[in-house]
Amino acid sequence: MSLEVNGVDIDLDEDGYLVDRNQWNEDIALALAKTEDVEMSEKHWEIVNFLRKYYEEYQIAPMVKILAKEVAKLNNIDKRESSKMLYNLFPSGPAKQACKIAGLPKPTGCV
Amino acid sequence: MSASETPLLDELLKGPWPSFVKEMKEMADTKPMVRDVLRQLEKSYVDKKTHWKHGGIVGVKGYGGGIIGRYSDSPDEFPGAAHFHTVRVNQPAGWFYSSQALRDLCDIFEKYGSGLTNMHGSTGDIILLGTTTDELEPIFSALTEKGWDLGGSGSALRTPSCCVGPARCEWAMFDCLDVCHELTHFYQDEIHRPGFPYKFKIKVSGCPNDCVSSIARADFSIIGTWKDQIQINQEEMRKYVEEGANPLTSAVLLCPTRAIEWDGKEITIDNENCVRCMQCINAFPRALKPGKERGATILLGAKAPIVQGALFSSVLIPFMEIEPPYEEVRDLLERIWDVWDDHGENKERIGELVERMGKGEFLDQIGVEPDVQMVFHPRENPYVFYDEYYEET
Numbered sequence: 001m002s003l004e005v006n007g008v009d010i011d012l013d014e015d016g017y018l019v020d021r022n023q024w025n026e027d028i029a030l031a032l033a034k035t036e037d038v039e040m041s042e043k044h045w046e047i048v049n050f051l052r053k054y055y056e057e058y059q060i061a062p063m064v065k066i067l068a069k070e071v072a073k074l075n076n077i078d079k080r081e082s083s084k085m086l087y088n089l090f091p092s093g094p095a096k097q098a099c100k101i102a103g104l105p106k107p108t109g110c111v
Numbered sequence: 112m113s114a115s116e117t118p119l120l121d122e123l124l125k126g127p128w129p130s131f132v133k134e135m136k137e138m139a140d141t142k143p144m145v146r147d148v149l150r151q152l153e154k155s156y157v158d159k160k161t162h163w164k165h166g167g168i169v170g171v172k173g174y175g176g177g178i179i180g181r182y183s184d185s186p187d188e189f190p191g192a193a194h195f196h197t198v199r200v201n202q203p204a205g206w207f208y209s210s211q212a213l214r215d216l217c218d219i220f221e222k223y224g225s226g227l228t229n230m231h232g233s234t235g236d237i238i239l240l241g242t243t244t245d246e247l248e249p250i251f252s253a254l255t256e257k258g259w260d261l262g263g264s265g266s267a268l269r270t271p272s273c274c275v276g277p278a279r280c281e282w283a284m285f286d287c288l289d290v291c292h293e294l295t296h297f298y299q300d301e302i303h304r305p306g307f308p309y310k311f312k313i314k315v316s317g318c319p320n321d322c323v324s325s326i327a328r329a330d331f332s333i334i335g336t337w338k339d340q341i342q343i344n345q346e347e348m349r350k351y352v353e354e355g356a357n358p359l360t361s362a363v364l365l366c367p368t369r370a371i372e373w374d375g376k377e378i379t380i381d382n383e384n385c386v387r388c389m390q391c392i393n394a395f396p397r398a399l400k401p402g403k404e405r406g407a408t409i410l411l412g413a414k415a416p417i418v419q420g421a422l423f424s425s426v427l428i429p430f431m432e433i434e435p436p437y438e439e440v441r442d443l444l445e446r447i448w449d450v451w452d453d454h455g456e457n458k459e460r461i462g463e464l465v466e467r468m469g470k471g472e473f474l475d476q477i478g479v480e481p482d483v484q485m486v487f488h489p490r491e492n493p494y495v496f497y498d499e500y501y502e503e504t
Binding site for chain 1: 166167168169170171172173174175176180182265266300304305306307308452457
Protein backbone atom coordinates (compact mmCIF):
# COMPACT_ATOMS: atom_id res chain seq x y z
CA MET A 1 0.00 0.00 0.00
CA SER A 2 1.05 3.59 -0.47
CA LEU A 3 -0.30 7.07 0.04
CA GLU A 4 0.43 10.18 -1.97
CA VAL A 5 1.11 13.27 0.14
CA ASN A 6 2.22 16.54 -1.48
CA GLY A 7 3.31 14.64 -4.57
CA VAL A 8 5.42 12.10 -2.64
CA ASP A 9 4.49 8.41 -2.43
CA ILE A 10 4.59 7.22 1.18
CA ASP A 11 4.91 3.46 1.80
CA LEU A 12 2.32 1.90 4.10
CA ASP A 13 2.11 -1.68 5.40
CA GLU A 14 -0.95 -3.89 4.79
CA ASP A 15 -2.77 -2.33 7.74
CA GLY A 16 -2.02 1.18 6.50
CA TYR A 17 0.73 2.07 9.01
CA LEU A 18 3.81 4.05 8.01
CA VAL A 19 6.65 1.76 6.98
CA ASP A 20 9.26 4.47 7.66
CA ARG A 21 8.37 6.34 10.85
CA ASN A 22 10.90 9.08 10.12
CA GLN A 23 8.81 10.27 7.18
CA TRP A 24 6.06 11.47 9.53
CA ASN A 25 4.90 15.09 9.35
CA GLU A 26 1.61 16.85 10.01
CA ASP A 27 0.48 16.61 6.39
CA ILE A 28 1.05 12.88 6.41
CA ALA A 29 -0.86 12.68 9.71
CA LEU A 30 -3.78 14.46 8.07
CA ALA A 31 -3.65 12.10 5.09
CA LEU A 32 -3.49 9.05 7.39
CA ALA A 33 -6.44 10.44 9.38
CA LYS A 34 -8.37 10.68 6.13
CA THR A 35 -7.79 6.97 5.41
CA GLU A 36 -9.43 6.31 8.77
CA ASP A 37 -12.32 8.77 8.22
CA VAL A 38 -11.11 10.81 11.17
CA GLU A 39 -11.42 14.57 10.96
CA MET A 40 -8.60 16.02 13.05
CA SER A 41 -9.69 18.52 15.73
CA GLU A 42 -7.69 20.16 18.47
CA LYS A 43 -8.59 17.26 20.78
CA HIS A 44 -7.28 14.75 18.21
CA TRP A 45 -3.99 16.62 17.91
CA GLU A 46 -3.65 16.74 21.69
CA ILE A 47 -3.71 12.94 21.76
CA VAL A 48 -1.52 12.47 18.70
CA ASN A 49 1.07 14.85 20.17
CA PHE A 50 0.96 13.08 23.53
CA LEU A 51 1.57 9.74 21.79
CA ARG A 52 4.51 11.13 19.84
CA LYS A 53 6.05 12.69 22.92
CA TYR A 54 5.63 9.48 24.91
CA TYR A 55 7.11 7.41 22.10
CA GLU A 56 10.08 9.72 21.79
CA GLU A 57 10.77 9.39 25.49
CA TYR A 58 10.18 5.65 26.00
CA GLN A 59 10.52 4.17 22.47
CA ILE A 60 7.21 2.35 23.01
CA ALA A 61 3.57 3.30 22.61
CA PRO A 62 1.85 3.88 25.96
CA MET A 63 -0.60 1.32 27.30
CA VAL A 64 -4.17 2.38 26.64
CA LYS A 65 -4.69 2.89 30.38
CA ILE A 66 -1.88 5.47 30.44
CA LEU A 67 -3.42 7.27 27.48
CA ALA A 68 -6.84 7.14 29.14
CA LYS A 69 -5.41 8.60 32.35
CA GLU A 70 -3.73 11.42 30.42
CA VAL A 71 -6.99 12.22 28.62
CA ALA A 72 -8.83 12.14 31.95
CA LYS A 73 -6.31 14.56 33.41
CA LEU A 74 -6.33 16.92 30.41
CA ASN A 75 -10.11 17.10 30.31
CA ASN A 76 -10.82 16.79 34.02
CA ILE A 77 -13.04 13.72 33.60
CA ASP A 78 -13.03 10.21 35.12
CA LYS A 79 -11.56 7.02 33.61
CA ARG A 80 -14.78 5.64 32.14
CA GLU A 81 -15.64 8.96 30.52
CA SER A 82 -12.13 9.27 29.14
CA SER A 83 -12.38 5.82 27.49
CA LYS A 84 -15.68 6.91 25.89
CA MET A 85 -14.09 10.14 24.73
CA LEU A 86 -11.14 8.29 23.18
CA TYR A 87 -13.50 6.08 21.22
CA ASN A 88 -15.59 9.05 20.14
CA LEU A 89 -12.46 10.70 18.77
CA PHE A 90 -10.98 7.49 17.35
CA PRO A 91 -13.89 5.13 16.67
CA SER A 92 -11.73 2.14 15.71
CA GLY A 93 -9.81 2.42 18.93
CA PRO A 94 -7.01 4.67 20.17
CA ALA A 95 -4.39 1.91 19.92
CA LYS A 96 -5.21 1.34 16.28
CA GLN A 97 -6.15 4.73 14.89
CA ALA A 98 -4.39 7.29 17.06
CA CYS A 99 -1.10 5.36 16.82
CA LYS A 100 -1.48 5.11 13.06
CA ILE A 101 -2.07 8.85 12.68
CA ALA A 102 0.80 9.63 15.06
CA GLY A 103 3.10 7.50 12.91
CA LEU A 104 3.86 5.07 15.74
CA PRO A 105 4.63 1.40 15.00
CA LYS A 106 1.71 -0.95 14.72
CA PRO A 107 0.61 -2.41 18.07
CA THR A 108 1.50 -6.11 18.16
CA GLY A 109 0.02 -9.33 19.45
CA CYS A 110 -3.73 -9.07 19.75
CA VAL A 111 -4.68 -12.73 20.12
CA MET B 112 -10.23 -29.93 -4.81
CA SER B 113 -7.86 -32.45 -6.30
CA ALA B 114 -5.99 -34.71 -3.89
CA SER B 115 -2.64 -34.17 -5.56
CA GLU B 116 -2.51 -30.52 -4.53
CA THR B 117 -1.98 -31.39 -0.87
CA PRO B 118 -0.33 -34.83 -0.51
CA LEU B 119 0.95 -34.16 3.03
CA LEU B 120 -2.36 -32.87 4.32
CA ASP B 121 -4.06 -35.87 2.76
CA GLU B 122 -2.22 -38.09 5.26
CA LEU B 123 -4.49 -36.58 7.90
CA LEU B 124 -7.52 -38.04 6.10
CA LYS B 125 -6.33 -41.56 6.95
CA GLY B 126 -7.19 -43.32 10.18
CA PRO B 127 -10.31 -43.35 12.33
CA TRP B 128 -10.27 -39.76 13.53
CA PRO B 129 -12.13 -36.89 11.90
CA SER B 130 -9.87 -34.26 10.41
CA PHE B 131 -10.25 -30.57 9.62
CA VAL B 132 -8.78 -31.44 6.20
CA LYS B 133 -11.92 -33.38 5.25
CA GLU B 134 -14.23 -30.54 6.26
CA MET B 135 -12.13 -27.89 4.60
CA LYS B 136 -11.75 -29.85 1.35
CA GLU B 137 -15.52 -30.09 1.14
CA MET B 138 -15.69 -26.30 1.29
CA ALA B 139 -12.71 -25.72 -0.98
CA ASP B 140 -14.74 -26.34 -4.14
CA THR B 141 -17.10 -23.45 -3.44
CA LYS B 142 -14.73 -21.21 -1.46
CA PRO B 143 -11.43 -20.36 -3.20
CA MET B 144 -10.30 -18.82 0.10
CA VAL B 145 -10.45 -22.21 1.83
CA ARG B 146 -8.62 -23.89 -1.05
CA ASP B 147 -5.75 -21.39 -0.81
CA VAL B 148 -5.53 -21.76 2.96
CA LEU B 149 -5.13 -25.54 2.51
CA ARG B 150 -2.50 -25.03 -0.20
CA GLN B 151 -0.65 -22.59 2.03
CA LEU B 152 -0.77 -25.06 4.93
CA GLU B 153 0.64 -27.76 2.65
CA LYS B 154 3.51 -25.41 1.88
CA SER B 155 4.02 -24.85 5.60
CA TYR B 156 4.32 -28.61 6.09
CA VAL B 157 7.00 -28.72 3.37
CA ASP B 158 8.86 -25.62 4.59
CA LYS B 159 8.35 -26.48 8.28
CA LYS B 160 7.32 -22.91 9.07
CA THR B 161 4.09 -20.98 9.24
CA HIS B 162 3.14 -18.75 6.34
CA TRP B 163 0.87 -16.57 8.44
CA LYS B 164 2.34 -13.24 9.42
CA HIS B 165 2.35 -12.34 13.09
CA GLY B 166 -0.77 -10.39 14.04
CA GLY B 167 -2.39 -7.57 12.15
CA ILE B 168 -4.59 -4.67 13.13
CA VAL B 169 -8.12 -4.72 11.80
CA GLY B 170 -11.47 -3.94 13.34
CA VAL B 171 -14.84 -2.29 13.05
CA LYS B 172 -15.92 1.23 13.97
CA GLY B 173 -16.34 1.85 17.68
CA TYR B 174 -14.58 -1.38 18.72
CA GLY B 175 -10.98 -1.82 19.77
CA GLY B 176 -11.12 -5.60 19.62
CA GLY B 177 -13.12 -8.64 18.63
CA ILE B 178 -11.37 -9.20 15.32
CA ILE B 179 -7.92 -10.68 14.96
CA GLY B 180 -6.05 -9.78 11.80
CA ARG B 181 -4.40 -12.60 9.89
CA TYR B 182 -2.38 -12.13 6.72
CA SER B 183 -0.53 -14.56 4.48
CA ASP B 184 3.17 -13.88 3.96
CA SER B 185 2.79 -15.15 0.37
CA PRO B 186 -0.32 -13.37 -0.95
CA ASP B 187 0.83 -13.65 -4.58
CA GLU B 188 1.09 -17.41 -4.36
CA PHE B 189 -2.10 -17.80 -2.27
CA PRO B 190 -4.34 -14.85 -3.16
CA GLY B 191 -7.36 -16.41 -1.44
CA ALA B 192 -5.44 -16.53 1.84
CA ALA B 193 -4.11 -12.96 1.59
CA HIS B 194 -6.60 -11.92 4.32
CA PHE B 195 -7.92 -14.52 6.70
CA HIS B 196 -9.15 -12.54 9.72
CA THR B 197 -10.81 -14.16 12.70
CA VAL B 198 -14.07 -12.76 14.09
CA ARG B 199 -14.93 -13.46 17.72
CA VAL B 200 -18.60 -13.32 18.73
CA ASN B 201 -20.10 -13.38 22.26
CA GLN B 202 -21.45 -16.86 22.88
CA PRO B 203 -24.75 -17.29 24.71
CA ALA B 204 -24.43 -18.32 28.40
CA GLY B 205 -23.88 -22.08 28.61
CA TRP B 206 -23.72 -22.30 24.78
CA PHE B 207 -27.46 -22.80 24.37
CA TYR B 208 -28.68 -21.98 20.86
CA SER B 209 -31.90 -22.31 18.95
CA SER B 210 -31.31 -24.09 15.64
CA GLN B 211 -32.45 -20.85 13.96
CA ALA B 212 -29.65 -18.93 15.68
CA LEU B 213 -27.08 -21.44 14.43
CA ARG B 214 -28.51 -21.26 10.90
CA ASP B 215 -28.32 -17.45 11.00
CA LEU B 216 -24.67 -17.58 12.06
CA CYS B 217 -23.76 -20.07 9.33
CA ASP B 218 -25.64 -18.10 6.65
CA ILE B 219 -23.90 -14.88 7.65
CA PHE B 220 -20.49 -16.45 7.57
CA GLU B 221 -20.97 -18.27 4.31
CA LYS B 222 -22.00 -14.98 2.76
CA TYR B 223 -19.24 -12.76 4.17
CA GLY B 224 -16.41 -15.14 4.94
CA SER B 225 -14.95 -18.60 4.51
CA GLY B 226 -17.95 -20.30 6.12
CA LEU B 227 -15.59 -22.05 8.54
CA THR B 228 -16.40 -21.80 12.21
CA ASN B 229 -14.79 -22.93 15.43
CA MET B 230 -17.47 -23.71 17.98
CA HIS B 231 -16.02 -22.68 20.32
CA GLY B 232 -12.65 -21.04 20.99
CA SER B 233 -10.98 -21.79 24.29
CA THR B 234 -12.26 -18.56 25.86
CA GLY B 235 -15.72 -19.70 24.81
CA ASP B 236 -16.47 -17.36 21.94
CA ILE B 237 -18.09 -18.33 18.68
CA ILE B 238 -15.18 -18.08 16.22
CA LEU B 239 -15.69 -17.25 12.57
CA LEU B 240 -12.48 -18.20 10.80
CA GLY B 241 -11.36 -16.31 7.77
CA THR B 242 -12.71 -13.15 6.20
CA THR B 243 -11.28 -10.11 4.45
CA THR B 244 -10.90 -6.52 5.64
CA ASP B 245 -13.60 -5.32 3.21
CA GLU B 246 -16.15 -7.72 4.65
CA LEU B 247 -15.66 -6.72 8.31
CA GLU B 248 -18.23 -3.90 8.50
CA PRO B 249 -20.83 -5.88 6.49
CA ILE B 250 -20.37 -8.98 8.64
CA PHE B 251 -20.59 -6.88 11.80
CA SER B 252 -23.85 -5.26 10.62
CA ALA B 253 -25.31 -8.65 9.71
CA LEU B 254 -24.37 -10.07 13.12
CA THR B 255 -25.77 -7.17 15.14
CA GLU B 256 -28.98 -7.23 13.11
CA LYS B 257 -29.52 -10.76 14.42
CA GLY B 258 -28.69 -9.73 17.98
CA TRP B 259 -25.08 -10.88 18.16
CA ASP B 260 -22.13 -8.78 19.25
CA LEU B 261 -18.36 -9.11 19.01
CA GLY B 262 -16.30 -10.88 21.66
CA GLY B 263 -13.18 -9.64 23.40
CA SER B 264 -9.58 -9.70 22.22
CA GLY B 265 -6.36 -7.99 23.20
CA SER B 266 -5.93 -6.38 26.60
CA ALA B 267 -9.61 -6.40 27.43
CA LEU B 268 -12.24 -8.32 29.32
CA ARG B 269 -12.83 -11.50 27.33
CA THR B 270 -16.33 -12.84 26.83
CA PRO B 271 -17.33 -14.42 30.18
CA SER B 272 -18.31 -18.09 30.01
CA CYS B 273 -20.08 -20.57 32.27
CA CYS B 274 -21.08 -24.21 32.55
CA VAL B 275 -24.55 -25.46 31.50
CA GLY B 276 -25.65 -24.78 35.07
CA PRO B 277 -29.21 -25.21 36.29
CA ALA B 278 -30.47 -25.68 32.73
CA ARG B 279 -29.11 -29.22 32.60
CA CYS B 280 -27.42 -29.99 35.88
CA GLU B 281 -28.70 -30.71 39.38
CA TRP B 282 -25.50 -29.55 41.08
CA ALA B 283 -25.69 -25.84 40.13
CA MET B 284 -25.51 -23.94 43.42
CA PHE B 285 -26.79 -20.74 41.81
CA ASP B 286 -27.96 -19.58 38.40
CA CYS B 287 -24.56 -19.39 36.74
CA LEU B 288 -26.18 -18.87 33.33
CA ASP B 289 -27.80 -15.68 34.58
CA VAL B 290 -24.58 -14.44 36.22
CA CYS B 291 -22.68 -15.00 32.97
CA HIS B 292 -25.39 -13.36 30.87
CA GLU B 293 -25.68 -10.33 33.13
CA LEU B 294 -21.92 -9.77 33.45
CA THR B 295 -21.47 -10.12 29.67
CA HIS B 296 -24.12 -7.46 29.05
CA PHE B 297 -23.05 -5.15 31.84
CA TYR B 298 -19.41 -5.09 30.75
CA GLN B 299 -19.73 -4.77 26.96
CA ASP B 300 -17.56 -1.62 27.07
CA GLU B 301 -14.80 -3.48 28.93
CA ILE B 302 -15.03 -6.27 26.32
CA HIS B 303 -15.00 -4.00 23.28
CA ARG B 304 -12.58 -1.30 24.39
CA PRO B 305 -9.29 -2.78 25.50
CA GLY B 306 -8.03 -0.70 28.42
CA PHE B 307 -6.52 -3.25 30.81
CA PRO B 308 -2.82 -4.09 31.26
CA TYR B 309 -3.60 -7.47 29.67
CA LYS B 310 -6.43 -9.94 29.08
CA PHE B 311 -8.95 -10.72 31.84
CA LYS B 312 -11.18 -13.78 31.85
CA ILE B 313 -14.23 -14.52 33.97
CA LYS B 314 -15.59 -18.06 34.15
CA VAL B 315 -18.53 -19.23 36.20
CA SER B 316 -18.99 -22.82 37.36
CA GLY B 317 -22.14 -23.83 39.18
CA CYS B 318 -20.42 -26.32 41.52
CA PRO B 319 -16.97 -27.54 42.56
CA ASN B 320 -16.90 -30.02 39.65
CA ASP B 321 -15.96 -26.85 37.76
CA CYS B 322 -16.94 -28.00 34.26
CA VAL B 323 -15.56 -24.84 32.61
CA SER B 324 -12.19 -25.31 34.37
CA SER B 325 -12.61 -21.90 35.86
CA ILE B 326 -9.92 -22.53 38.47
CA ALA B 327 -7.31 -23.23 35.78
CA ARG B 328 -8.35 -20.81 33.05
CA ALA B 329 -10.00 -17.71 34.49
CA ASP B 330 -8.42 -14.68 36.09
CA PHE B 331 -11.66 -14.38 38.07
CA SER B 332 -13.21 -17.74 38.93
CA ILE B 333 -16.70 -17.99 40.40
CA ILE B 334 -17.26 -21.54 41.62
CA GLY B 335 -20.42 -22.76 43.33
CA THR B 336 -20.14 -24.17 46.84
CA TRP B 337 -22.16 -24.64 50.05
CA LYS B 338 -21.61 -23.68 53.65
CA ASP B 339 -23.55 -26.22 55.66
CA GLN B 340 -23.72 -30.04 55.68
CA ILE B 341 -23.99 -32.51 52.82
CA GLN B 342 -27.57 -33.81 52.78
CA ILE B 343 -27.64 -37.58 53.30
CA ASN B 344 -30.39 -40.02 52.39
CA GLN B 345 -29.38 -43.28 54.12
CA GLU B 346 -32.20 -45.24 52.50
CA GLU B 347 -30.95 -44.39 48.99
CA MET B 348 -27.41 -45.23 50.02
CA ARG B 349 -28.44 -48.72 51.07
CA LYS B 350 -30.24 -49.13 47.74
CA TYR B 351 -27.00 -48.31 45.92
CA VAL B 352 -25.29 -51.05 47.91
CA GLU B 353 -28.08 -53.52 47.10
CA GLU B 354 -27.52 -52.64 43.43
CA GLY B 355 -23.88 -53.66 43.84
CA ALA B 356 -22.18 -50.32 44.45
CA ASN B 357 -19.30 -50.12 46.92
CA PRO B 358 -19.16 -46.93 49.00
CA LEU B 359 -15.71 -47.84 50.27
CA THR B 360 -14.00 -47.88 46.88
CA SER B 361 -16.19 -45.19 45.27
CA ALA B 362 -16.19 -42.67 48.10
CA VAL B 363 -14.50 -43.49 51.42
CA LEU B 364 -11.05 -44.37 50.06
CA LEU B 365 -11.15 -41.58 47.50
CA CYS B 366 -12.06 -38.83 49.95
CA PRO B 367 -9.02 -36.51 50.03
CA THR B 368 -9.54 -35.65 53.70
CA ARG B 369 -10.97 -39.01 54.85
CA ALA B 370 -14.08 -37.17 55.95
CA ILE B 371 -16.59 -39.82 54.97
CA GLU B 372 -17.25 -43.22 56.54
CA TRP B 373 -19.46 -46.21 55.76
CA ASP B 374 -20.08 -48.83 58.42
CA GLY B 375 -22.07 -51.17 56.22
CA LYS B 376 -25.37 -49.53 57.16
CA GLU B 377 -24.91 -45.80 57.36
CA ILE B 378 -22.86 -43.01 55.85
CA THR B 379 -21.39 -40.44 58.22
CA ILE B 380 -19.64 -37.28 57.06
CA ASP B 381 -17.30 -35.06 59.01
CA ASN B 382 -18.48 -31.86 57.33
CA GLU B 383 -15.91 -29.63 59.00
CA ASN B 384 -13.19 -31.54 57.20
CA CYS B 385 -15.02 -31.85 53.88
CA VAL B 386 -13.19 -29.90 51.16
CA ARG B 387 -16.11 -29.91 48.68
CA CYS B 388 -14.37 -32.13 46.15
CA MET B 389 -17.69 -33.62 44.97
CA GLN B 390 -16.31 -37.19 44.70
CA CYS B 391 -18.89 -38.85 46.98
CA ILE B 392 -21.75 -36.72 45.66
CA ASN B 393 -20.86 -37.53 42.05
CA ALA B 394 -20.67 -41.23 42.88
CA PHE B 395 -23.97 -41.41 44.78
CA PRO B 396 -26.18 -38.58 43.54
CA ARG B 397 -29.43 -40.06 44.84
CA ALA B 398 -28.04 -40.47 48.35
CA LEU B 399 -25.86 -37.40 48.77
CA LYS B 400 -26.64 -33.79 47.92
CA PRO B 401 -24.80 -30.54 48.56
CA GLY B 402 -25.96 -28.52 51.55
CA LYS B 403 -28.74 -25.95 51.54
CA GLU B 404 -26.78 -22.74 52.21
CA ARG B 405 -25.47 -22.22 48.71
CA GLY B 406 -23.29 -19.60 47.08
CA ALA B 407 -19.87 -19.38 45.49
CA THR B 408 -16.21 -19.18 46.26
CA ILE B 409 -14.42 -16.43 44.30
CA LEU B 410 -10.89 -17.27 43.25
CA LEU B 411 -8.37 -15.08 41.50
CA GLY B 412 -5.43 -15.36 39.19
CA ALA B 413 -5.37 -18.40 36.87
CA LYS B 414 -3.48 -18.13 33.60
CA ALA B 415 -1.62 -20.17 31.02
CA PRO B 416 2.16 -19.84 30.80
CA ILE B 417 3.16 -16.93 28.56
CA VAL B 418 5.21 -14.25 30.27
CA GLN B 419 5.54 -16.29 33.47
CA GLY B 420 4.54 -19.86 34.35
CA ALA B 421 0.98 -21.15 34.62
CA LEU B 422 -1.05 -20.29 37.70
CA PHE B 423 -4.19 -21.72 39.25
CA SER B 424 -6.71 -19.37 40.78
CA SER B 425 -6.55 -19.16 44.55
CA VAL B 426 -9.24 -18.30 47.06
CA LEU B 427 -10.07 -14.63 47.37
CA ILE B 428 -13.57 -14.70 48.87
CA PRO B 429 -14.30 -18.02 50.62
CA PHE B 430 -18.06 -17.63 50.39
CA MET B 431 -20.35 -15.14 48.69
CA GLU B 432 -24.08 -15.37 48.18
CA ILE B 433 -24.76 -14.97 44.48
CA GLU B 434 -27.98 -13.06 44.01
CA PRO B 435 -29.15 -10.83 41.14
CA PRO B 436 -28.32 -8.14 40.16
CA TYR B 437 -24.84 -9.38 41.32
CA GLU B 438 -23.75 -6.01 42.67
CA GLU B 439 -21.39 -7.65 45.16
CA VAL B 440 -19.59 -9.49 42.35
CA ARG B 441 -19.38 -6.36 40.20
CA ASP B 442 -18.19 -4.23 43.09
CA LEU B 443 -15.38 -6.69 43.82
CA LEU B 444 -14.44 -6.93 40.13
CA GLU B 445 -14.22 -3.17 39.78
CA ARG B 446 -12.07 -2.78 42.89
CA ILE B 447 -9.70 -5.41 41.47
CA TRP B 448 -9.59 -3.66 38.08
CA ASP B 449 -8.82 -0.33 39.76
CA VAL B 450 -5.82 -1.76 41.60
CA TRP B 451 -4.63 -3.58 38.46
CA ASP B 452 -5.05 -0.35 36.50
CA ASP B 453 -2.93 1.58 39.00
CA HIS B 454 -0.20 -1.03 39.51
CA GLY B 455 -0.25 -3.53 36.64
CA GLU B 456 2.59 -3.52 34.16
CA ASN B 457 2.12 -4.04 30.45
CA LYS B 458 1.12 -7.69 29.81
CA GLU B 459 0.94 -8.50 33.51
CA ARG B 460 -2.02 -10.71 34.42
CA ILE B 461 -3.83 -10.09 37.70
CA GLY B 462 -2.41 -13.31 39.21
CA GLU B 463 1.11 -12.13 38.44
CA LEU B 464 0.41 -8.74 39.99
CA VAL B 465 -0.84 -10.41 43.20
CA GLU B 466 2.35 -12.49 43.34
CA ARG B 467 4.56 -9.48 42.74
CA MET B 468 2.69 -7.25 45.17
CA GLY B 469 2.06 -9.90 47.83
CA LYS B 470 -1.37 -11.14 48.82
CA GLY B 471 -1.49 -9.07 52.00
CA GLU B 472 -0.79 -5.80 50.22
CA PHE B 473 -3.21 -6.69 47.42
CA LEU B 474 -6.01 -7.46 49.89
CA ASP B 475 -5.33 -4.17 51.61
CA GLN B 476 -5.53 -2.32 48.28
CA ILE B 477 -8.88 -3.88 47.28
CA GLY B 478 -10.24 -3.48 50.81
CA VAL B 479 -10.77 -7.15 51.67
CA GLU B 480 -9.93 -8.52 55.12
CA PRO B 481 -7.45 -11.43 55.10
CA ASP B 482 -8.91 -14.80 56.02
CA VAL B 483 -7.29 -18.16 56.80
CA GLN B 484 -9.34 -19.72 54.01
CA MET B 485 -7.47 -17.70 51.37
CA VAL B 486 -5.31 -20.54 50.11
CA PHE B 487 -4.26 -22.10 46.80
CA HIS B 488 -6.13 -25.27 47.65
CA PRO B 489 -7.77 -26.76 50.72
CA ARG B 490 -5.60 -28.03 53.56
CA GLU B 491 -2.84 -25.56 52.90
CA ASN B 492 -1.45 -22.89 55.19
CA PRO B 493 -2.66 -19.44 54.26
CA TYR B 494 -0.02 -17.29 52.64
CA VAL B 495 -1.22 -14.15 54.30
CA PHE B 496 0.94 -13.02 57.23
CA TYR B 497 -1.09 -11.48 60.01
CA ASP B 498 0.02 -8.51 62.07
CA GLU B 499 0.17 -10.82 65.12
CA TYR B 500 2.82 -12.87 63.31
CA TYR B 501 5.09 -9.87 62.96
CA GLU B 502 4.48 -8.89 66.57
CA GLU B 503 5.47 -12.37 67.73
CA THR B 504 8.63 -12.58 65.67
